[in-house]
Amino acid sequence: MTDTPLLALSGLTKAYPGVVANDDVSLRIAPGEVHALLGENGAGKSTLVKMIYGLVKPDSGTMQMHGTSFAPQEPRAARAAGVGMVFQHFSLFDALSVAENIALGMENAPRLRALSKQIRDVSEAYGLPLAPDRIVGDLSAGERQRVEIIRCLLQDPKLLIMDEPTSVLTPQEVEILFKTLRKLSAEGTAILYISHKLEEIRSLCDSATILRLGKVVGHCTPSETTARDMAEMMVGSTLKTPTRAGKTPGAVKLDLRGLSAASPSSFGMPLRDITVQVRAGEILGIGGVAGNGQDELLSALSGELLTAAGMVGFEGQDVGQLGPTARRHLGILTAPEERLGHAAAPDMSLTENAMLTGAVREKLERRGMLNWPAAKRFAERIIADFDVRTPGPGNAARSLSGGNLQKFVIGREVLQRPQVLVVNQPTWGVDASAAASIRQALLDLAENGTAMIVISQDLDELMEISDRFAALNEGRLSEPRPVQGLTVDEIGLMMGGANGMEVAHV
Amino acid sequence: MDLSAINPILFVAGFLVAATPLIFAALGELVVEKSGVLNLGVEGMMIIGAICGFATAVETGSPLLGFAAAAVGGALLSLLFAFLTQITLANQVASGLALTLFGLGFSALLGQSYVGVKPPRLPDVNFGPLHDIPVIGPIFFSHDIILYLGFALVVAVWAVLKFTRMGLILRAVGESHEAAHALGYKVVRIRTLAIMFGGACAGLGGAYISLIRVPQWTEGMTAGVGWIALALVVFASWKPWRLLLGAYLFGGITQLQLNLQGAGVAIPVEYLAMSPYIITILVLVILSADKSAAPASLGRIFHASN
The missing domain is CATH 3.40.50.300 (P-loop containing nucleotide triphosphate hydrolases)
Known part of the structure; x- marks a missing residue:
């Protein structure tokens, strides 16, 4: 040099x-x-x-x-x-x-x-x-x-x-x-x-x-x-590592049987024969390179993408034909990856965004009339509990930085006491301390008996919080394996290897 | 009814003329939409071009100066749209509709003293002996220079979009303005230029109606050609050649139904009059079944905020 x-x-x-x-x-x-x-x-x-x-x-x-x-x-x-x-x-x-x-x-x-x-x-x-x-x-x-x-x-x-x-x-x-x-x-x-x-x-x-x-x-x-x-x-301060107590998974909450569905978008990936069960108190981590069916899996679980009868079961009930609101009513909540435009409406205030997914479970709506004071209190609770940095619930979702908005959209679902929670990229673009607090919140939720699917590109994150790990590749889900004892090489193979890449000719 | 009254040579020559205003207007809009902007003001820019061209041709006695003025008039009006949508970030749909309403009203005001006036005629291009070839001559070599310009423009736009860097940049801006901005392309400037090109083309198309096709001035004489042009761009899947085909189809059926009316076919006039619109749209809907996608940023507002 x-x-x-x-x-x-x-x-x-x-x-x-x-x-x-x-x-x-x-x-x-x-x-x-x-x-x-x-x-x-x-x-x-x-x-x-x-x-x-x-x-x-x-x-x-x-x-x-x-x-x-x-x-x-x-x-x-x-x-x-x-x-x-x-x-x-x-x-x-x-x-x-x-x-x-x-x-x-x-x-x-x-x-x-x-x-x-x-x-x-x-x-x-x-x-x-x-x-x-x-x-x-x-x-x-x-x-x-x-x-x-x-x-x-x-x-x-x-x-x-x-x-x-x-x-x-x-x-x-x-x-x-x-x-x-x-x-x-x-x-x-x-x-x-x-x-x-x-x-x-x-x-x-x-x-x-x-x-x-x-x-x-x-x-x-x-x-x-x-x-x-x-x-x-x-x-600028010491970092808390997420912790969790040992626990035994409870009854099966979410039961996917041969879930197959075509992708709604032309550049998307169809889901192919996904079979997996998630128990109460368990976190299933799903890895895989982006674009291998993550978005489609989330839509199939949230109810945006309806599936044939018998493919999606919740506590023994077939919910594959129910729309998002009906599933929210049962306690199946989701937080999609795209914050602006999917998880949150960019130009609406945080109160309005809290209303959008919280109306059903937080009883913010009665006979078609909206209870705005209650929605505002709900938004304020999310802001306080998840340390969302914003001047107040009246601010537009767009005005928040990516990490802060992420804390808001995750917090909004976590606080609704879900039975099943599906999140995609919960800490994407979020800094280390905020990511740690989001992961802690997810772990605490699992502790209280929620069955959870965490889809993420961040393998370290999945290793840290999940009980079992599976990978999506070309719309297929690999056999879930306990996280303990799983090596990086094994995960790489589950994710479909290097997609035809070869080592540089140095 | 006497179908032999329809002269096939005059018919084909006539439909080339009928298609030309549509070619100009739609081609301009195609370029605008390729840059990611939806300008619904085509009808307004056409009618402004029609009166600017008509008035200038009458005052100066030169139809070519009239066409130049029509292009300038259309471009100036489109600049208003560019200011609204690119600088003040107004909604493109509303701004375009306003542009059409404004153009229709303003042209009526400008044209008050020109009703019933006869414009100077633009002579046909002299092709010499080519004009005397039977059939081919009267069909293809007996038109004014602007008609040939329209055809040349289709070829030019196709070639520029496909083979040049300028065309690539234009498409890129229409595809993703964020990405183009990140690479350092001036999104607003490129879009403004595209909008002005679209305005000039629409103006030329309007003047072709008032100076050659009809030739006279009446209020609202573009009669919805601007709207057909907008539909044509979509159904032509943003492809210049398909657009040309659609315009000829529309021009051909318009001419045919006029001839059929003249020949006294026993179909109510109203059905004949609506047939060009229906058939053109039907054919293009079938053609566009291959799902060629619109420019991904079409109609989205760009602001270089981050």
């Missing part, structure tokens, strides 16, 4: 109305260095990388690249200077082909035929197989990420920014991604890596900068620091 840093930030400050997103942030990255950026939700990580990528302009402070001033006015300028960024989401076009998507992210894209050849060459060199003429909407999450990575690699970047790259990958895919990143780093490309997964950072990154409330609160060498210490630096 040389003495002149590849990228040096000094005193970067960016304020939005009401909040200082970055306050006097300084950072140095050497060529070939893998640098982690850590922090809770809302700590200012995204704002910082957006400034480096030219999407946001700093209010004050300077950036230098190779010792010369660097102030990109737009992403185009940043890309020209050798900065590439792999986004967490929102940067691929479903209806366009792989090659077209890649061409859109390049300054001087060659003709499609020449580009397709380049894509094949790069994907082969880095062990990321990808067919240039496929439509992106048909690709798996892991393949979509390859599109983004290859888009960056084709521009020969000096600095690659990766925002939560592993949240949608199987363990085997993560291993291959890391091999690619290590190879890049060995070739002199610096990587700025954002992730909530501290163990990954420990195995991959050379150094780390920790942000809290927009300020740099510390640096560390991840390989020499424990994950717990890093988490506590992020949060």
Whole structure:
């Protein structure tokens, strides 16, 4: 590593109305260095990388690249200077082909035929197989990420920014991604890596900068620091690990027999012959790469997707033909993955959102008349019990940060004393301390006799809270196995392996 | 009834003329919708184009200047829509409907002194000997320059959307404005330009009715062609060639039913008059059964807030 840093930030400050997103942030990255950026939700990580990528302009402070001033006015300028960024989401076009998507992210894209050849060459060199003429909407999450990575690699970047790259990958895919990143780093490309997964950072990154409330609160060498210490630096206080008492599962609450259903969406995955039982007080963890039937399973259980008779049983009763309201009445509650637009109506207030799913079980409605004061009290109870940070229940769901809204939508279901609770991605995009409190709430609920299905992409989470684990692959559910004694390799195999990926030809 | 009264050559030449306003209006709207914007104001922009073109042609004596003015008029009106939907983030459906109502009213006001006036005629393109080829000549080589421009525009739009970077960016913006923004494309600017292109095309289509097809000025003379254009874009699955086919079908049946009325067929006039609408929609519904999807961001409001 040389003495002149590849990228040096000094005193970067960016304020939005009401909040200082970055306050006097300084950072140095050497060529070939893998640098982690850590922090809770809302700590200012995204704002910082957006400034480096030219999407946001700093209010004050300077950036230098190779010792010369660097102030990109737009992403185009940043890309020209050798900065590439792999986004967490929102940067691929479903209806366009792989090659077209890649061409859109390049300054001087060659003709499609020449580009397709380049894509094949790069994907082969880095062990990321990808067919240039496929439509992106048909690709798996892991393949979509390859599109983004290859888009960056084709521009020969000096600095690659990766925002939560592993949240949608199987363990085997993560291993291959890391091999690619290590190879890049060995070739002199610096990587700025954002992730909530501290163990990954420990195995991959050379150094780390920790942000809290927009300020740099510390640096560390991840390989020499424990994950717990890093988490506590992020949060600024000691972290509670979810705990649970030993318990014996009760009677069978939810009984799925050969559940099969076509997907309502054209890019979706049909459910194929899913048979599983969940007992009172038990948590069944369901893993698997996104897009393998998770959303469809949740809809089939919530009643959004009706199924043939005899496929979904609840306490011996056939509920497959009942709609969501009737199932809520029985105590089958669900919290879907998509917070804005599915779990919550973005432009409605928290009180109204509390009314939407709580009306039946919290008796907020009588003969078609809505009891708003009671709904407001219910919303306030959720806010207090789950530490939702918002000025009050009158605020729109949209105005909450992702983590806070997640606490609200999970809390809303947990407080309705469900008999069966199905949650999808309960802690997605939520910081470590909030995630711990959500998991604790789920464990407490199971303790009180609720049968629970937790669908998640986060294997550590599933290992931490579930009693049994099963994986969804191509709409099929594997045989559930007790979590105790399950190894990462076994889980990877249950999830369908690496989906045809091969190891990088280093 | 005497079907021999229908001259097949004049009939085909006539339906090319009848289809042209629709081609312009629908093609403009196709580009607008490909960029992710739903502009329901096509009818209003057409009628504004019709009166701007008519008035300018009458005052200057030049039909071509009239068409230029029609394009400018349509584009200016569409700029109002662009301001409402792209800058003030107003609802696109409501803004488009308002644009149509405003255009119909404003054109009536502008056109008060032009009722009953005869516009200068745009001469046919001189193809020399080609015009004298039997059958082919009178059908294909006896029209004005704007009709050929309409056909060329279909080819150009198809080629730009399919083969150029500009077309790719336009489609990308219509597909996902967040993603396009994240890659650094100016979503609002691209959409505004697309909306103005749509306005200019609608204006040309309107002027083609008032200067060539009819040629005179009466209030509300576009008579719903703008709405047919909107439907045509959807049923043509946002594909230029299919759109051309639909426009010719519509123009052909319009011309046919007029000829049938002339020939005194024993079908009530009302049924004949509605037949082009019904048949065009039926055929395109069947054609669009392959479920080609609309641009994913169509009609959604974009704000670069995060």
